[in-house]
Amino acid sequence: MSILGIISTFSKSYEAFLVVRFFEGFFFTASVVIVWVLASECVAVKQHSIAATIFGCFWVCGYCSVGILTRLVPGWMVASWCVAAPSAVLSLVQWRSVPESFHFLAEHDKSVDLRAWLRKASPNVFHLSLINHIGNDNVKKRDLHQFLSFIKENMTYLGYLGASAVIWIISFMIYMGMSMYSVYLGGDVYYNYILSGLVELPAYFMAPLLLDKLGRRATFISVNLFNGILFIILAFINYHNRSVFITTWMVTKMGVAGSFMYLFVYGGEIFPTVIRNSAMGICAVCSNLGATIGPHVRHTESYISTTMFKIIFFIVCAFIMTSAQFLDPLIGRPLGYVDPLVPVAPVRPFGGLGYGGLRGARIGEELAVERAIGAERAVENAALLGGGIL
Structure with missing residues (x-):
C-alpha cells in the first residue's frame, strides 16, 4: 500500500x-x-x-x-x-x-511456534514441557478449496x-x-x-x-x-x-x-x-x-x-x-461450548494437544480466551477439552 x-x-x-x-x-x-x-x-x-x-x-x-x-x-x-x-x-x-496470532499457529499445527508464543506470553508456565513436539510441524495448507469445503459442509x-x-x-x-x-x-x-x-x-x-x-x-x-x-x-x-x-x-x-x-x-x-x-x-x-x-x-x-x-x-x-438479527457471534461462549453448526471430527493429537478436526469444539478460540488468565491455564483446559495432552 x-x-x-x-x-x-x-x-x-x-x-x-x-x-x-x-x-x-x-x-x-x-x-x-x-x-x-x-x-x-x-x-x-x-x-x-x-x-x-x-x-x-x-x-x-x-x-x-x-x-x-x-x-x-x-x-x-x-x-x-x-x-x-x-x-x-x-x-x-x-x-x-x-508475532503471528495464537489462533493461526494452533489452526496450522505449528507446534514449535506455539510453544514459543506461549513461553513469551507467560514465561513461568510449567506445562509447556507437556506440549510434545513431534518432528517437524504438521502444517496443513489452507486454501480456497478448504474454505469452500467448509462452507459447503456448513x-x-x-x-x-x-x-x-x-x-x-x-x-x-x-x-x-x-x-x-x-x-x-x-x-x-x-x-x-x-x-x-x-x-x-x-x-x-x-x-x-x-x-x-x-x-x-x-x-x-x-x-x-x-x-x-x-x-x-x-x-x-x-x-x-x-x-x-x-x-x-x-x-x-x-x-x-x-x-x-x-x-x-x-x-x-x-x-x-x-x-x-x-x-x-x-x-x-x-x-x-x-x-x-x-x-x-x-x-x-x-x-x-x-x-x-x-x-x-x-x-x-x-x-x-x-x-x-440473523448473525450469531460464536466466540465468547462458555468454556467447552461446541458449535452445533460445525461437525466435530475425531480428536487427533496436535503437537501433543488433542485438537478437533474441523475445530467444532472451537478449542482455538477457548485457548485464546484462557490466555487472559495465563498460558498455563490454557494448556490445562486444552487437555480437558481435547481429550488430554498426549
Missing part, C-alpha cells in the same frame, strides 16, 4: 493515477481488517472491547492527522510522501517484530457471509458518507473534518461498557437504531439553524463511528478461525463498494431533496438492524 502511494506521485496521466490509487485503496481496507483479525486472535475474547477502544483512539489520531497534514503541506504529492514513507518503514519494523455460514458482506458495504457507506460530508457543513473545512474525528472518541470509550454488558449483537443493533433515529431528526432540522444542526450531525457521526468500530468486534466473532481470515477478507473487499458510494450520497440533496441522504441512511440503518 505504501509503495503504491509513492508510485502514485510519479503518475504521468490521470488514468494511471486512478489505477494506482484504486489498488492503494483496495489494500488499505484489507490492511485495516487484517490488523484487527491479528490483534483479536492474540488477546482474550473478553478483551476485544478494550482492543476496540485502543484501535479507535489510534484511528482518530490518524483521521485527525489527515486534516492537519492537508492544512500544513503545500500539495497532494508532498502529502502522499508524508503518509507513504513512514508507513513503509513501519511495515518493515512490524514484519520483524509482530451452509449456514454462507448465509452469515452474505449478510455480513452486505452489512460491511452499508456500514462503510454510511461512515465514509458522513466523514466526507463534514467539509460541507460550512465554515473552516479543516476544523470541521478534525472535529468530526474527535467526536468519535466517546463511542470508542463506551465500547467496553456496551459490548461487555449488552453483548455484541444487542450493542450493534441498538447503536444502529440510535443512528437511524438521529438521521430522521436531522431530516427535520433546518440547515440554517447552525448550532442545532451541527450538534445533531456530530452526535450522529459519533454513533456511526461506534457502529463502524463495533462491526469489527462483532464481525470478527461470527466466523470460526478456520474461515475467519477468508470471510473477513471477502467482507473487506465488498466494503470498498460502500466506501466508494458513500461520499456521493450527498448529491441526492441537489437532484432529489435536501433530506434524501438522511432518509437513505435511515433506511440502510434499518436494513443493518434486520440483517444483524
Whole structure:
C-alpha cells in the first residue's frame, strides 16, 4: 500500500493515477481488517472491547492527522510522501517484530511456534514441557478449496457471509458518507473534518461498557437504531439553524463511528478461525463498494431533496438492524461450548494437544480466551477439552 502511494506521485496521466490509487485503496481496507483479525486472535475474547477502544483512539489520531497534514503541506504529492514513507518503514519494523496470532499457529499445527508464543506470553508456565513436539510441524495448507469445503459442509455460514458482506458495504457507506460530508457543513473545512474525528472518541470509550454488558449483537443493533433515529431528526432540522444542526450531525457521526468500530468486534466473532481470515477478507473487499458510494450520497440533496441522504441512511440503518438479527457471534461462549453448526471430527493429537478436526469444539478460540488468565491455564483446559495432552 505504501509503495503504491509513492508510485502514485510519479503518475504521468490521470488514468494511471486512478489505477494506482484504486489498488492503494483496495489494500488499505484489507490492511485495516487484517490488523484487527491479528490483534483479536492474540488477546482474550473478553478483551476485544478494550482492543476496540485502543484501535479507535489510534484511528482518530490518524483521521485527525489527515486534516492537519492537508492544512500544513503545500500539495497532494508532498502529502502522499508524508503518509507513504513512514508507513513503509513501519511495515518493515512490524514484519520483524509482530508475532503471528495464537489462533493461526494452533489452526496450522505449528507446534514449535506455539510453544514459543506461549513461553513469551507467560514465561513461568510449567506445562509447556507437556506440549510434545513431534518432528517437524504438521502444517496443513489452507486454501480456497478448504474454505469452500467448509462452507459447503456448513451452509449456514454462507448465509452469515452474505449478510455480513452486505452489512460491511452499508456500514462503510454510511461512515465514509458522513466523514466526507463534514467539509460541507460550512465554515473552516479543516476544523470541521478534525472535529468530526474527535467526536468519535466517546463511542470508542463506551465500547467496553456496551459490548461487555449488552453483548455484541444487542450493542450493534441498538447503536444502529440510535443512528437511524438521529438521521430522521436531522431530516427535520433546518440547515440554517447552525448550532442545532451541527450538534445533531456530530452526535450522529459519533454513533456511526461506534457502529463502524463495533462491526469489527462483532464481525470478527461470527466466523470460526478456520474461515475467519477468508470471510473477513471477502467482507473487506465488498466494503470498498460502500466506501466508494458513500461520499456521493450527498448529491441526492441537489437532484432529489435536501433530506434524501438522511432518509437513505435511515433506511440502510434499518436494513443493518434486520440483517444483524440473523448473525450469531460464536466466540465468547462458555468454556467447552461446541458449535452445533460445525461437525466435530475425531480428536487427533496436535503437537501433543488433542485438537478437533474441523475445530467444532472451537478449542482455538477457548485457548485464546484462557490466555487472559495465563498460558498455563490454557494448556490445562486444552487437555480437558481435547481429550488430554498426549
